[in-house]
Amino acid sequence: MQLVCPAGNLPALQAAVDAGADAVYAGFRDQTNARAFPGLNFSDAELRAGIRYAHAKGARVYLALNTYPDSARLALWHAAVDKAAELGADAIIAAEMAVLDYAARTHPSLPRHLSVQGSATTEPALRYAFERFGIARAVLPRVLSIQQVERLCERSPVAIEVFAFGSLCIMVEGRCQLSSYVTGASPNRHGVCSPAKFVRWDEFDDGSRTARLNEVLIDRFQPAEPAGYPTVCKGRFEVGGEVFHALEEPTSLNTLELLPRLAQAGVAAVKIEGRQRGLAYVRGVARTWRAAIDSLRPDAAAWQPRPEWQQSLSAHAEGHQTTLGPYHRAWH
Numbered sequence: 644m645q646l647v648c649p650a651g652n653l654p655a656l657q658a659a660v661d662a663g664a665d666a667v668y669a670g671f672r673d674q675t676n677a678r679a680f681p682g683l684n685f686s687d688a689e690l691r692a693g694i695r696y697a698h699a700k701g702a703r704v705y706l707a708l709n710t711y712p713d714s715a716r717l718a719l720w721h722a723a724v725d726k727a728a729e730l731g732a733d734a735i736i737a738a739e740m741a742v743l744d745y746a747a748r749t750h751p752s753l754p755r756h757l758s759v760q761g762s763a764t765t766e767p768a769l770r771y772a773f774e775r776f777g778i779a780r781a782v783l784p785r786v787l788s789i790q791q792v793e794r795l796c797e798r799s800p801v802a803i804e805v806f807a808f809g810s811l812c813i814m815v816e817g818r819c820q821l822s823s824y825v826t827g828a829s830p831n832r833h834g835v836c837s838p839a840k841f842v843r844w845d846e847f848d849d850g851s852r853t854a855r856l857n858e859v860l861i862d863r864f865q866p867a868e869p870a871g872y873p874t875v876c877k878g879r880f881e882v883g884g885e886v887f888h889a890l891e892e893p894t895s896l897n898t899l900e901l902l903p904r905l906a907q908a909g910v911a912a913v914k915i916e917g918r919q920r921g922l923a924y925v926r927g928v929a930r931t932w933r934a935a936i937d938s939l940r941p942d943a944a945a946w947q948p949r950p951e952w953q954q955s956l957s958a959h960a961e962g963h964q965t966t967l968g969p970y971h972r973a974w975h
């Protein structure tokens with residue numbers, strides 16, 4: 644089982660590889676990937692250096708080209724596919740059919756992974772992407788239960804990658820409209836939800852802070868209360884006279900306890916979310932998952948995550964809380 648880690652920049656790529664990532668995923672410094680934050684991502688020279696570094700240590704580099712271009716800007720995505728091939732990336736991760744189609748025709752030997760943004764949750768959807776675009780792998784959306792993942796692994800014509808740790812998206816990926824509703828820009832087309840230019844923080848005399856997105860109040864934090872980056876899905880809103888996290892609590896997915904089941908189901912790769920996170924996160928989370936994967940044995944039933952691994956992952960989690968998210972549904 645491969646460990647796939649986030650690389651928001653060259654130091655993060657090197658830290659992930661050094662901490663034991665089998666592969667890292669990265670993006671160009673434009674809107675062709677779903678983490679188009681200012682100051683993040685790679686220039687051509689940085690990516691060339693990153694690929695050289697990873698390959699020298701036996702790791703792979705996957706290029707996320709997983710946003711949805713409109714027809715006027717498709718040439719930018721095509722150029723990104725060409726560049727990924729030229730720089731020697733080991734695969735591209737794409738969602739839009741026009742991008743996958745171009746890659747399959749123009750660079751047939753460059754492996755194609757279906758992005759989580761492609762939202763393929765059924766065997767026919769995976770089969771279509773395999774037959775039409777020759778995908779080698781699909782990253783499943785973070786909306787499936789563990790039973791659904793197991794069933795898909797049995798029937799999938801391609802290798803399956805699942806998210807193992809990191810921030811959650813409560814919407815079926817590639818279809819979230821929350822950010823575009825408030826700002827006119829979305830992760831799907833513009834590569835980021837809550838683009839920084841729309842975010843406004845205000846601090847008050849009593850130490851409390853508010854976060855606004857395009858002037859819409861998203862959250863209010865008490866003095867010393869930890870505050871995360873404001874996204875609509877994790878804001879606190881007044882509903883029925885009560886103010887609470889009406890859509891989603893700020894918490895991180897952590898599937899460590901499911902690792903034996905994922906391995907047994909034949910999941911080919913586990914992915915760590917977080918290209919926007921810092922070096923300490925990448926290093927710490929990658930190290931923990933490396934140790935956990937390496938400790939798996941054929942008698943996986945007897946395997947338990949070590950308490951110190953869970954503590955370390957909780958320390959890197961949003962709001963220091965973790966959840967199994969949709970993997971576990973009590974009613975299933």
Ligand code: SF4
Nearest residue numbers: 812813814819836876
């Ligand atoms: S607003 Fe929330 S649910 Fe929507 S894409 Fe962003 S993180 Fe995901």
